[in-house]
Amino acid sequence: MALLEIEKAGAPILKQICDPVKKIDGKLRGFLDDMAETMYKNDGIGLAAPQVGRSIRAVVIDIREGKLLELINPEITSKEGSALDSEGCLSVPGIYGDVERSSKVTVNYTTRYGKRRKLEADGLLARCIQHELDHLNGILFIDVAKNLRQETPEA
Numbered sequence: 413m414a415l416l417e418i419e420k421a422g423a424p425i426l427k428q429i430c431d432p433v434k435k436i437d438g439k440l441r442g443f444l445d446d447m448a449e450t451m452y453k454n455d456g457i458g459l460a461a462p463q464v465g466r467s468i469r470a471v472v473i474d475i476r477e478g479k480l481l482e483l484i485n486p487e488i489t490s491k492e493g494s495a496l497d498s499e500g501c502l503s504v505p506g507i508y509g510d511v512e513r514s515s516k517v518t519v520n521y522t523t524r525y526g527k528r529r530k531l532e533a534d535g536l537l538a539r540c541i542q543h544e545l546d547h548l549n550g551i552l553f554i555d556v557a558k559n560l561r562q563e564t565p566e567a
């Protein structure tokens with residue numbers, strides 16, 4: 413496994429629409445492992461492939477429940493409700509802002525072994541999925557947030 417370098421806001425790759433993953437193989441699984449390691453080492457709860465320099469539709473998420481979620485070619489198929497809460501991003505260190513998101517989402521995705529699955533999520537997980545999927549469409553949370561502010565993270 414390897415730590416990957418995180419692209420920061422201003423990097424052109426963060427504004428691009430990512431390509432679908434076409435081939436699910438050992439190379440992709442190795443990349444997903446590297447993404448997860450990079451997310452954990454940086455205390456993130458989600459990371460999208462373009463944030464580590466690859467414009468493909470893959471994200472990793474772990475909302476500190478010890479359950480790693482890998483979403484390949486994810487698509488939100490339904491949304492419900494709305495909720496406003498604070499977000500940050502490893503590509504925009506130290507900046508936080510409030511983002512309106514759907515409170516509940518259903519997402520279809522492919523697993524690292526090529527199986528298509530469906531997941532229903534609410535709360536923080538639903539928020540995180542929407543934040544990461546925005547990355548795949550070239551959208552950063554600072555593009556959609558209100559009340560952007562600089563904060564020192566708690567130790």
Ligand code: NI
Nearest residue numbers: 500501502503
């Ligand atoms: Ni982010």
